[in-house]
Amino acid sequence: MRIHWFTRREMTDLCSTTQQQIANGLCKRGYSLTIINPDAEGTHKLFPWKHISLPISSIRGLQARKLGANMKKYLSGGLATDFDLAIVDWQVAPFIIHELERQSIRWMLMDRSPPADRGILASLQWPRWKRAWKMVKANPSAIGCVVSQAHREFVLDEITSTTNQIIVLNAGADMELFAPAKKNPELTLVYHGRLDRHRGVMALPMFVQKANAAGIDCHLLMIGEGDAYRDLTEMQEENNLFEVLPTMSQVHLAQVLGRCHIGLLPMPVTKVWKLASPLKMAEYAASGLLILGIDHTGHRVKEGRQPSWIKLIEQESFHEAGIQWLKSLENEDLVKLSKQARSHAQKSMTWEICLDILEDAM
DSSP: OEEEEEOSOOTTSGGGHHHHHHHHHHHHTTOEEEEEESSOTTTTTTSSSEEEEOOOOSSTTTHHHHHHHHHHHHHHTTOSOOOSEEEEETTTHHHHHHHHHHTTOEEEEEOSOSOOOOTHHHHHHHHHHHHHHHHHHHOTTOEEEESSHHHHHHHHHHHOOOGGGEEEOOOOBOTTTSOOOOOOSSEEEEEESOOOGGGTTTHHHHHHHHHHHTTOOEEEEEEOOSTTHHHHHHHHHHOTTEEEEOOOOHHHHHHHHHTOSEEEEOOOSSHHHHTOOOHHHHHHHHTTOEEEEEOSGGGOSSSSSOOTTEEEEOGGGHHHHHHHHHHHOOHHHHHHHHHHHHHHHHHHOBHHHHHHHHHHHO
16 A cells, blocks of 8 residues: 655654654554655665655644645645555644545545644644544545544544544553663652643653652653753752753664663643643553552553552652652562563553554554
């Protein structure tokens, strides 16, 4: 099968791991894949898929519109080679779905996250998101892909689509790359991902400071980039209990995570994070990390009681209750729970599971 994936995501972006893993998996399974996105020509030469580069606006708020218009030109101008299926990110779907249907090309909608921006950007994005899903509803043969059961229920509530048109593709982890290693001698907490304020990351330095004041000898690593990066690095100069590291390769990240003990999920109780399937959760578990986070549906691995290697706490009492949980852990607990986390990841958090579901839908 020949697949074209029309995406706003740039493969050099820190948040592109999911797209890369799905794309790599499809190629390994024998599909002929072409990625159409804004990346410059030549930047995909080390990837196993073909690449088409299309221009994008430099103005936030107009980027998807400009890219979508260029994708439509690509499709309608005879530039596209024959293909059997289009995977279309919701950000560009409203601009190209009608052209795909005019050419009788089957398509699937990919929704890895509803609009995460706030303010005026969100007001521009939500109508486009709803329009994309209404296009799924209007086409009985179309399928939409979401990241979690909560995300699926949210779409059903908002769009009242039919249940058999929505599949859940949970984020996974590369079990060979992310694996437990010899742990650091000091209890090490870690957060990796976007260092953006709306992700709750500013609460983490104070948390580790309070934990040490309570007699818990621990250290915090924060890995990534974002609008809080500069302030966090300045705070680091006055506080040697945590360290801020820039974005690193997946190989380097896996080595760092394998030596840590506890992965942090500070994302607050908001609409976007309640619907999420955090990639970092799978990578933490695969690396044998216990998980400490805010309690909401986006951080739960299943409904009801969570596994003992996950501790989820109400947002208002995260510091106090989190410190009490750290105090309760013995070295034997860390070893036992680390093995349980790794075992769960191997059974339930691999990319192969995600790809099996996607392949069945295709």
